[in-house]
Amino acid sequence: xxxxxxxxxxxxxxxxxxxxxxxxxxxxxxxxxxxxxxxxxxxxxxxxxxxxxxxxxxxxxxxxxxxxxxxxxxxxxxxxxxxxxxxxxxxxxxxxxxxxxxxxxxxxxxxxxxxxxxxxxxxxxxxxxxxxxxxxxxxxxxxxxxxxxxxxxxxxxxxxxxxxxxxxxxxxxxxxxxxxxxxxxxxxxxxxxxxxxxxxxxxxxxxxxxxxxxx
Numbered sequence: 001x002x003x004x005x006x007x008x009x010x011x012x013x014x015x016x017x018x019x020x021x022x023x024x025x026x027x028x029x030x031x032x033x034x035x036x037x038x039x040x041x042x043x044x045x046x047x048x049x050x051x052x053x054x055x056x057x058x059x060x061x062x063x064x065x066x067x068x069x070x071x072x073x074x075x076x077x078x079x080x081x082x083x084x085x086x087x088x089x090x091x092x093x094x095x096x097x098x099x100x101x102x103x104x105x106x107x108x109x110x111x112x113x114x115x116x117x118x119x120x121x122x123x124x125x126x127x128x129x130x131x132x133x134x135x136x137x138x139x140x141x142x143x144x145x146x147x148x149x150x151x152x153x154x155x156x157x158x159x160x161x162x163x164x165x166x167x168x169x170x171x172x173x174x175x176x177x178x179x180x181x182x183x184x185x186x187x188x189x190x191x192x193x194x195x196x197x198x199x200x201x202x203x204x205x206x207x208x209x210x211x212x213x214x215x
Contacts (some may be wrong), residue, residue: 014038015207016055018186019045019062036203045070050077055206060088060184067094079173081210085202086179089144096172097150099165101181104145109138110161117155120169122178122201128157130195134188142166142182175209178202 014035019042040048042062056077058067067074071094078084078095089101106112114131116123134140145164149155157167169178189199 013052015053016057016203017048017050017053018057018059020059021061021063036207042066045073050082053077053082054209055083055085055203057184057202057206058084058086058088062088064090064092064094068092071095075172078175078177081174083176083178083206083209085185085206086177087182087184089181090146090179095177097153097170098177099146099149099153099168099179101144101146104143104160104164106139106143106160109133112139112141112143112159113161114141114166115158115163117157117165117167120154120156121205122198123156123167124197124201125194126197127194130191130193131157131188131198134191134195140183140187142180144181146179146181178205 014037016037017040018037020039022041022043037057042059043066045067056074074084074095084095086095086098090098091101104111109132112132114128116128131141132138142159145159145166146168147165149165149168150170153165153168153170155165155168158164159166166181167179169176171177185202186199188195190196
């Protein structure tokens with residue numbers, strides 16, 4: 001006999017989940033921090049037991065139309081103390097107050113250069129130059145900016161000559177939302193400079209969320 005509880009997966013054992021599209025991690029660089037984070041198919045969101053989860057990473061390749069239809073799940077998770085890190089280009093309102101990504105018009109490295117904004121634990125000790133250039137190429141970190149940010153947003157990094165927001169954080173209820181408008185930050189974890197600090201610090205920040213029992 002099937003009960004309602006049978007439709008919910010067992011509680012996950014990692015404090016952070018990385019929502020991806022099936023087995024395709026998209027822009028993710030992979031990670032060996034399996035004690036902290038686990039990849040989960042975004043289409044299983046309805047059946048996930050989030051009672052022990054403190055943070056979620058939304059990969060940049062996730063189906064945002066699907067996420068928008070599950071807006072209540074995501075909103076409740078954050079409002080009750082969880083933390084969500086959004087990678088890539090938010091184009092739908094799958095979270096309240098989520099800004100919109102826009103492509104940046106650029107013609108050279110200075111148009112894509114990253115500059116530091118307000119201090120934040122995720123980027124502590126990270127040189128913006130190391131984010132601006134990866135393998136001697138500019139534009140890996142981001143090629144766009146966010147607009148229509150909530151009034152409470154703190155911009156943690158800017159991009160380009162005009163200093164447009166590329167990374168920002170805002171509170172939502174008891175929790176927080178972090179938006180990185182570019183490639184999944186996990187790709188930097190093995191780089192031979194200060195940019196390798198970003199992903200471990202992101203995981204640490206996410207794991208400090210209060211978490212919530214949504215059952």
